[in-house]
Amino acid sequence: MKLWGGRFQKTTDRLVEDFHSSISFDQRLYKQDIRGSIAHATMLGKVGVITEEEAKQIVTGLRQVLDEIEQGKVAFDIAAEDIHMNVEQLLTDKIGAVGKKLHTARSRNDQVAVDVRMYLKDEMNEIQALLKDLVETLLNLAEQHTLTVMPGYTHLQRAQPITLAHHLVAYTQMFMRDIERLADCYKRTNVLPLGSGALAGTTFPLDREYTAELLGFAQVSDNSLDAVSDRDFAVEFCAAASLIMMHLSRFCEEIILWATGEFAFIDLDDAYSTGSSIMPQKKNPDVAELIRGKTGRVYGSLIGLLTMLKGLPMAYNKDMQEDKEALFAAVDTVKGCLLVFRPMIATMTIHKENMAKAARGGFTNATDVADYLAKKGVPFREAHEIVGKAVFYCLQQGKALEELTLEEYKELSQVFDQDVYAAIGVEYCAAARKVRGGPAPEAVKQAIARTRERLGCC
Ligand code: ARG
Numbered sequence: 001m002k003l004w005g006g007r008f009q010k011t012t013d014r015l016v017e018d019f020h021s022s023i024s025f026d027q028r029l030y031k032q033d034i035r036g037s038i039a040h041a042t043m044l045g046k047v048g049v050i051t052e053e054e055a056k057q058i059v060t061g062l063r064q065v066l067d068e069i070e071q072g073k074v075a076f077d078i079a080a081e082d083i084h085m086n087v088e089q090l091l092t093d094k095i096g097a098v099g100k101k102l103h104t105a106r107s108r109n110d111q112v113a114v115d116v117r118m119y120l121k122d123e124m125n126e127i128q129a130l131l132k133d134l135v136e137t138l139l140n141l142a143e144q145h146t147l148t149v150m151p152g153y154t155h156l157q158r159a160q161p162i163t164l165a166h167h168l169v170a171y172t173q174m175f176m177r178d179i180e181r182l183a184d185c186y187k188r189t190n191v192l193p194l195g196s197g198a199l200a201g202t203t204f205p206l207d208r209e210y211t212a213e214l215l216g217f218a219q220v221s222d223n224s225l226d227a228v229s230d231r232d233f234a235v236e237f238c239a240a241a242s243l244i245m246m247h248l249s250r251f252c253e254e255i256i257l258w259a260t261g262e263f264a265f266i267d268l269d270d271a272y273s274t275g276s277s278i279m280p281q282k283k284n285p286d287v288a289e290l291i292r293g294k295t296g297r298v299y300g301s302l303i304g305l306l307t308m309l310k311g312l313p314m315a316y317n318k319d320m321q322e323d324k325e326a327l328f329a330a331v332d333t334v335k336g337c338l339l340v341f342r343p344m345i346a347t348m349t350i351h352k353e354n355m356a357k358a359a360r361g362g363f364t365n366a367t368d369v370a371d372y373l374a375k376k377g378v379p380f381r382e383a384h385e386i387v388g389k390a391v392f393y394c395l396q397q398g399k400a401l402e403e404l405t406l407e408e409y410k411e412l413s414q415v416f417d418q419d420v421y422a423a424i425g426v427e428y429c430a431a432a433r434k435v436r437g438g439p440a441p442e443a444v445k446q447a448i449a450r451t452r453e454r455l456g457c458c
Pocket of ligand 1: 112
């Protein structure tokens with residue numbers, strides 16, 4: 001029987017029944033739905049809208065329904081549409097007429113809004129914890145590689161020498177912003193919509209602050225129309241999730257490159273790579289590729305939600321039922337990717353000697369030769385020109401900059417002296433960039449310490 005059947009003469013078409021039912025996916029919200037209902041009933045009892053005894057019976061019944069769902073004893077009913085009406089139906093089947101009082105001063109519109117917020121708050125906490133583990137892993141790895149020189153790139157062309165630690169700390173900054181972004185989104189998710197009714201509040205004397213306290217919400221919404229039609233928090237989450245995925249995806253792209261025979265900077269652990277069904281020699285970075293690939297799904301959730309919401313008049317519209325699958329997909333994808341990404345990084349083998357070799361090639365110290373001249377008073381623009389010529393000469397001679405003789409250097413500029421060699425070794429070049437935020441070991445160690453401090457604050 002339909003909980004809203006009174007006004008109808010005909011039954012719902014079979015196709016429509018399937019089409020509009022959301023129980024197949026929103027059953028995931030059963031815990032939140034029951035928790036929200038327990039709080040609502042408790043509050044109704046406290047303010048006297050129902051008796052304390054009725055509230056008690058409802059709460060006991062809801063706890064039994066929860067147990068039965070957890071024990072897998074419940075078959076949800078498509079005809080009851082969604083998790084909210086399924087729970088109410090199960091409750092009434094169990095405790096009889098008093099169960100029908102639960103929906104007093106409430107609508108599914110404020111109910112679904114509170115359920116989704118509760119769900120997302122828990123998931124954001126879990127995602128934050130996964131991100132914190134990842135940052136911790138990257139910082140530990142960085143600590144071991146403050147002297148591991150590698151090329152830094154722009155345009156994927158070798159640019160200047162840096163260290164692996166510096167490169168890893170770059171990613172910790174992205175993931176720290178992700179953690180902080182989630183904390184910010186959490187604040188706006190942590191607002192109680194329950195008590196807004198269908199759209200226009202209720203005539204019953206609810207104690208919404210009490211409900212908020214019972215459910216652990218920091219604030220109570222101040223406009224009933226907005227409260228039932230607001231899904232900004234879901235959009236914000238999907239945007240934050242998209243950025244997490246974008247960061248993971250960029251990192252994965254580098255892992256894929258680094259694992260090639262051409263780079264050979266790293267080897268992925270066997271447990272985090274896969275083989276080919278035809279080519280016996282292959283060891284593929286499938287995990288990194290899949291994370292890169294799954295990024296699109298999360299962007300899809302973000303764009304899907306924004307598009308779904310853009311034309312909706314206030315307040316609730318059924319379009320909004322579409323929010324859940326998009327949100328669930330984003331949550332599952334981000335969590336799944338973070339779970340497998342961290343151990344993949346923690347177990348990879350790092351080939352320091354190949355990184356150093358790559359840093360020594362490609363004239364990554366050319367800027368340092370120009371800086372050497374500039375420090376001796378040559379205007380930087382002129383120094384740039386001189387070193388450009390030096391590189392051209394080296395390319396013709398098949399030499400590196402540090403292999404030119406002092407005579408060859410003098411030929412290019414009289415300013416060059418014996419001390420040029422000490423100033424352009426790649427290890428020195430990385431170590432000399434002591435500016436805050438630079439790759440010098442002391443600077444990176446300070447960045448690591450500051451990041452650890454920041455991590456402790458969130
Ligand atoms: N299943 C619905 C959803 O997910 C719950 C709210 C339905 N409200 C309504 N008036 N039809 O959005």
